[in-house]
Amino acid sequence: MASPYTGEKDLAEAVRISWLGHAMFLLEDGAGHRLVTDPYNDYVGYRLPDVAADIVLISHDHADHSNSSVVKGEPVVVRDPSPRDIAGVKISGFPTYHDASGGSERGPNIVYRWEMQGLVFIHLGDLGHPLDADTLRDLGKIDVLFVPVGGFFTIAPAGAAQVVEALNPHIAIPMHFRNEACGFPIDTEEPFVSHFSVVERTGKMPAYISRDDLPEPVLVLIMDYLT
Numbered sequence: 001m002a003s004p005y006t007g008e009k010d011l012a013e014a015v016r017i018s019w020l021g022h023a024m025f026l027l028e029d030g031a032g033h034r035l036v037t038d039p040y041n042d043y044v045g046y047r048l049p050d051v052a053a054d055i056v057l058i059s060h061d062h063a064d065h066s067n068s069s070v071v072k073g074e075p076v077v078v079r080d081p082s083p084r085d086i087a088g089v090k091i092s093g094f095p096t097y098h099d100a101s102g103g104s105e106r107g108p109n110i111v112y113r114w115e116m117q118g119l120v121f122i123h124l125g126d127l128g129h130p131l132d133a134d135t136l137r138d139l140g141k142i143d144v145l146f147v148p149v150g151g152f153f154t155i156a157p158a159g160a161a162q163v164v165e166a167l168n169p170h171i172a173i174p175m176h177f178r179n180e181a182c183g184f185p186i187d188t189e190e191p192f193v194s195h196f197s198v199v200e201r202t203g204k205m206p207a208y209i210s211r212d213d214l215p216e217p218v219l220v221l222i223m224d225y226l227t
Helices: 132-138 157-167
Strands: 014-021 024-026 032-035 055-057 076-078 082-084 087-096 108-116 117-121 144-148 171-175 199-205 207-210 219-223
Touching: 014 171, 032 108, 055 087, 076 082, 087 132, 108 132, 132 157, 144 157
Parallel strands: 032 055, 055 076, 117 144, 144 171, 171 219, 199 219
Antiparallel strands: 014 024, 014 207, 024 032, 082 087, 087 108, 108 117
């Protein structure tokens, strides 16, 4: 059964989300914005995508999240948490860590919050720890959350589920998990998904999200990579 979120919608009212693999997504709206998150390099296992954008968000400088050269065009590349407005897309970053030891193992990580088409998106990057009360408060209400669920390099699947519960988005989209393309020593999406009762799969299709079809309670929307 097809997900209701894969039916094509007018981008004057919706944002189209394509998962390109790992922590890399392309978001497009009717205003012509094209935003890419955490572009990877070729050792991750996915075929490098043919993609152009005007904004690229980099959560940290590890090669599997910071290959901005793969993105065509002349994008503004954001690598720090300073708030900014890029052609009408409001972006804020929140300093966090890639591990549970204050960054001593894997360094810093930026959680990004941005707005497109009246929707609030959060990308957790390679978050390696629970979010503190101040960050939870500052992130505010969330429509769509991109959450790493594979563990080992990031927060463990059960911890990722707890982060989703704490943030309470309308939609949580898993990323950074093992599949037939990515053979990293991390879990598949299944241990994370087992914590939720409302789950849908898009297959190899983009998802279309608008304010009119935001679900309650949180929906876990599992996408297949498109590269």
